Amino acid sequence: MTEIVRLTPDDEALTTAGAHLLRNAFGGPDRADKYRESTARDVVFAAVDGRDLLGVTSIRPYGQWFAGRELPMGGISAVAVAAHARRRGVARGLLTRAIEQMHGDGQPVSTLYPSIPPAYRSFGWEVAGQLAVIELPAALLATAGAAGPAGVKPTADVALRALDRAQPSDADLAAVHALYTAAARGAVGPLTRTGPLFAPAKLAEPDGVVIASVEGTDAGYVSWSREEIPDAAPRLEVHDLIADRQDVRDALLAAAGSWHTSIRTTRVRLADPVIGGIGLPRGRFTWHEPWMLRLVDVAGAVAGRGFGPLGGDVDLEITDPQAPWNDGRWTLSVAAGRGTLTPGGTGAVKLGPRGLAAVFTGYAGAAALRSANLADGDEASLARLAALFAGPAPWMLDDF
Known part of the structure; x- marks a missing residue:
């Protein structure tokens, strides 16, 4: 038994x-x-x-x-x-x-x-976000920023320093985590990198971590590891590339790409998949590893999530066989960046946990939910539901 x-x-x-x-x-x-x-x-x-x-x-x-x-x-x-x-x-x-x-x-x-x-x-569980990776020749990274567009500051204005892997300072560890948090906080999906699985010393585990600063203020960092592959050339795996300015990003890319004399290929995880289209050189290919989400407690998830400036109400009817505490009719109310889910309403939009997961991160809009048979009901209400959760593309840098 x-x-x-x-x-x-x-x-x-x-x-x-x-x-x-x-x-x-x-x-x-x-x-x-x-x-x-x-x-x-x-x-x-x-x-x-x-x-x-x-x-x-x-x-x-x-x-x-x-x-x-x-x-x-x-x-x-x-x-x-x-x-x-x-x-x-x-x-x-x-x-x-x-x-x-x-x-x-x-x-x-x-x-x-x-x-x-x-x-x-x-x-x-349903697909609700992606871990995006772009593959680039290391030599191409090494030339990042060499001939940037007009109006972009040269990378010479960006100062770089290495995080000491053997004895990392508390200040540098805190700086790396603060830079990551600044990039991740407003997004949908990235881990907070806090708690028992993320001791500060883990930030020094990659083979290289380089921090960029502009006029004395930390502005980004890059971390990488050299991957030895049996019967193939080694590859540089860039775990994090965090920067919100192109000149800073170019300087960090050039630092990682400086290993091109011994490493041909680099794989870069993208903190925001859009950056792969507008901020990085054209690579050989980009692929996306999907991650799936489930709402275990729909009321708690809505109450704990941030929302954009759009407000409004939508009546839902939820059916969740594995989590019956989520079952029933609810009214979703969003105002001033906060949401609540209260029992009641007309059940204008009918969906299960998969549809909830896909819309909760903003990954799927109304048309996608309908085409995948993940939602049914009043079209205007479904469009409003998708609009309330819409936002930046959901992403994550960590796999587990």
Whole structure:
């Protein structure tokens, strides 16, 4: 008989088996020690039949920015089902328990990177944002800003300094986090990078971190790691490129691209996907890794989210089989950048958790919701609902 239990560091046999299951599912080293550490920090569930491990999943404690406000978020990670336990409802049991746990823990939203999107859609997650990456020749980065458009200050006005990886100063660590927060706070989707998974010292883990300043004021930074690839040339992975001025961005790109004598290819994660179209050189290609969102507590999620200047009311009828506390008719009211969801109304727009997820980040408009059969009802009300949540393209720089 299948039972869902919470793993603890003391259960050495099951944590070792869990680490091995994750290696089978996703590759990489068999790190029982790291997995045991995660059971102390994260909520880790295992599906077991006696002492036979059937599957595992983890909920990581994150925070996520939504238009100037932070929402506690449960990051679903490392969902794996053993080969001999497939088609027995193991994943269903794990995800059902995870939704209940996040609701009890006060995490109104949940995000994950899907390996099998249909499996998560059946539990209410839907694509709601992207992690965008552009691939560029390192030599092209090295020349960034050399021949910029008229009116753009030359990169010579930008001063660069390296963060000391061995002994990073508290001031530099704080500067990097403040620059990231300034870029992420007003956006929709990026992690807050606070809490137990983001100790300040982690900011110094990449192979290189360079901070840019203009007239003594920090204005941006870039971080990268050299990736050694078997049977292929090494690649430079740019984790963060944070700057709101083109001259600063060019100076940081040139610093990362200076490794072009030994590295040919660079992959840059985009803090805002739009930058890939208007602020960076044309690359070989750009791809987007989708992330999925679920509203665990719709009223809490709406109350904790920021909104734009547009206000108004929309009546909703929500059906959520896995989270029945979300079921029913609600009135969404938005005014002065805040939203509330109160019971009642006419149910003019009918939708489930997938439609809520796609519209909540502004990822999908009214036409997309209709074409995907994620919403139904009064057309004017649906258009108003999409307009209330509309904003910048939802993005994230961190995967998990």
